Amino acid sequence: MSRRTRRHHAPAFKAKVALAAIKGEMTLAQLAEHFDVHPNQITQWKAQLQEAAADVFGPGGGNRMSEPAVDVKALHAKIGELTLENDS
Structure with missing residues (x-):
């Protein structure tokens, strides 16, 4: 039996699978077969979604672009200095 290469799933796919698991319309085994993912992985994604769900409704929830991580004005000033x- 050959081993499958490591797969990297997109965040949208993980969310889709985790939401399907939370809905409970299908068993974990059925979800694993339907999405071709190990049941333990589905359980892990479901737990991650449930832990992070409160952050969506918290301060600044869902709006990540509200404040840049870097001070853009300071960087522009530095670029001007270096250009001079x-x-x-």
Whole structure:
């Protein structure tokens, strides 16, 4: 029996599988067969979704672009300074 290569699933696929598991319309074995994913993986994604679900409704929930991680104005100022140094 040959081993399958490691697969990387997109976040949208993981969410789809986890939501299907939360709905409970199909058993875990049926979901595993339908999505071609190991049942333990489905259980893990379901737990991750349930843990992170509260963050969606928290402060700034769902709006990740509200504040950039880097101060863009400071970076533009630094670029200007370096441009002046290179021109001299």
